[in-house]
Amino acid sequence: MTTRTRNTRPRQTPEQRAARVAELTDKLNGAIAELTEGEQWTAMLRTAARFHRYSFRNTMLLLLQAEEREATISRVAGLHTWRAVGRRVRKGEKGYQILAPLRRKLGDEEAAKIGPEAYTGDGQPKKVVRGCKIVHVFDVEQTEGDELPDLPTPDALTGGDPAGLFDRLADLVSAEGYTIERNPEDGDTQGWTNYATAVVSVRPDVDDAQAAYVLAHELGHIRARHDERAISRAQRETEADSIAYVITAAHGLDSVTTSAPYVAGWSEGDTEVIAAAAEIVHREATRILAELEGDTDGPSEDPENADPENADPENTYPETAGPESAAAA
Structure with missing residues (x-):
């Protein structure tokens, strides 16, 4: 029998919750701005601009050749491009x-x-x-030389879930009609939501704090009605992860180093994307916090721009967080 941790946090007034959400949102946006205005971000963009985005036909050619070699490719370029970024192809390497x-x-x-x-x-x-x-062309693994600057990656949260946040979020997810599963994943995928089958999955091999964070992210997708709204993937991920940050940070989890790189990667530091998400993030994060404290005020309202014909049947977190690699473009 599983014993759930009781929420011992003092109940806040709606005004206090709204103020706390605004404070945390400002903190996250500040961290994103600091990240995207730094030299590492600028260097990453300068480097990324040198790499071609390949057509679907060439992408398939690259993947087929990699499969034949039982190799994995990530970022590919010609000899001149590699030289321009301070790397050289190793002698004897076979190009794609x-x-x-x-x-x-x-x-x-x-x-x-x-x-x-x-x-x-x-x-x-x-x-x-x-x-x-x-x-x-040659993959980065076939080259040597200067390190390529990359977008900082989100840190996975470590440690426990002292507030019992996962179980309490699970109740909210279930109330939306979704079943929660703990499916193993390959690579960086932490969790996903399938709107068509009403299933939310969180990988089982992460610490309890990270599991709570991922579930908050998926609940963010559900509450922001990302199965219905005709918005970009960048805005969907910005909204969901901003909601997850506010919820987890309000419960004592230090998640800014998880959210800031993730949101920065998807929004590419675009203040318009972040600003467009602000209203949804504030509304839904405030509502979720209230419900976690047992102060319910009814179901979420659908955003005005809902459009079922533009539904995305499945969302995966995180599929990637930043500019696409050349091989995947």
Whole structure:
């Protein structure tokens, strides 16, 4: 028989809860701003700008070749790009083949036959694709040299769950009609929500504090109605993790080093994305805190821009947190 930890926190007034949510949200936004204004972030963006985003066709070519070699690829580039970022391909490494377009400028007669669409804005004939050629690229694991600057990764919370937060959040998730599972995961995936089957999963091999955080994140997705609203993935993740931060921080878990890199990665430090999430985060975090204290005020209201036809049937946390790698683009 499992014994649940009773909530011993003093009940707050609605005004106190709202003030606490505002205080914690400001703290998170400050940490995000500090992170995204730093030299490490700037260096990461400068480096990322040198890497191509490959077409679906070339991405599939890369993945198929990696599978044949029983290798894993993450960030790929040509010899010149690797040199430009201070790395070199090791001698004897075999490159991956991709297709690069062959472009040439239209001749005057060709452009005249095609018409106005054959010219640029300044009246010059455009360049057009006339076939493809094979070029070779190399994965970062085939190179050596300077370390590549990366976006700081979220820290997993460690330790226990003294406030019994996981069980209390589980009650709220169940009240929304969802079943909670503890499914093993590969890689960095911590948990997910499948809206179609009404299942929320949290991986079992994490500390209790992290499990509570992940469940708060998934509840954030549910309460913000991310199965219905036509918003970007960046805004969905920004809202859910901001809600998770407020809930866990209000219960004594030091989660800013978890949330700040995650939200910064998804929002790319875009203050407009963060600002667009503010109202939902404040409303739902305040409501969840009230319900955790036993002060219920009814179900969440659906946001005005709900759009069931744009539903995302499954959400995974975290799939990634930051700019996409070249191989995955």
